[in-house]
Amino acid sequence: MDRLGSRCPLPGYLRPSVLICLLILAASFLSYPVLRTLSLQLHSAITGSYVSGTYSIVFVNCPNEQIARDIARYFWNGEIEEATEILLLIKTKTSKVRMLFSYIRLVHPFEIPEVFSLPMDQGDARYLKWLEEGTGED
Numbered sequence: 001m002d003r004l005g006s007r008c009p010l011p012g013y014l015r016p017s018v019l020i021c022l023l024i025l026a027a028s029f030l031s032y033p034v035l036r037t038l039s040l041q042l043h044s045a046i047t048g049s050y051v052s053g054t055y056s057i058v059f060v061n062c063p064n065e066q067i068a069r070d071i072a073r074y075f076w077n078g079e080i081e082e083a084t085e086i087l088l089l090i091k092t093k094t095s096k097v098r099m100l101f102s103y104i105r106l107v108h109p110f111e112i113p114e115v116f117s118l119p120m121d122q123g124d125a126r127y128l129k130w131l132e133e134g135t136g137e138d
Contacts, residue, residue, distance in 0.1 A: 057118065093135050094119060 043049075062068040073082050092100060097117045104115050120128075 057116075091120075091131055093132075096135065 060068075060071060062071065069082065073080050075081065090100065094117070101115055104113055108115075
């Protein structure tokens with residue numbers, strides 16, 4: 001019986017090699033977001049191109065306008081900037097986004113306008129049908 005016990009581990013007992021593999025897998029899984037971010041930054045720096053997912057939009061609920069103003073202060077040209085801005089939402093086909101960006105650059109007063117797009121993942125079917133009808137052909 002001792003011989004059998006030495007060759008077959010007891011239930012619930014993990015061999016050291018299996019435990020090491022599980023630890024490596026867990027470490028890889030936990031470090032993936034960091035490694036992905038670093039690789040995207042490296043790719044962008046080398047190629048000079050934007051890689052989807054490099055930047056994020058953060059939505060913040062604030063209890064009042066003063067808190068929102070305090071949070072929204074930012075540095076621009078070495079000074080703290082506090083500006084009133086109006087957010088314009090334009091819904092269009094993804095195929096028309098580049099053309100829209102070109103137009104905005106022509107008419108916007110800022111040297112570098114803050115303009116970007118987010119793909120719609122889901123939406124009300126009736127609204128999306130209305131949007132399709134309203135945006136015309138590509």
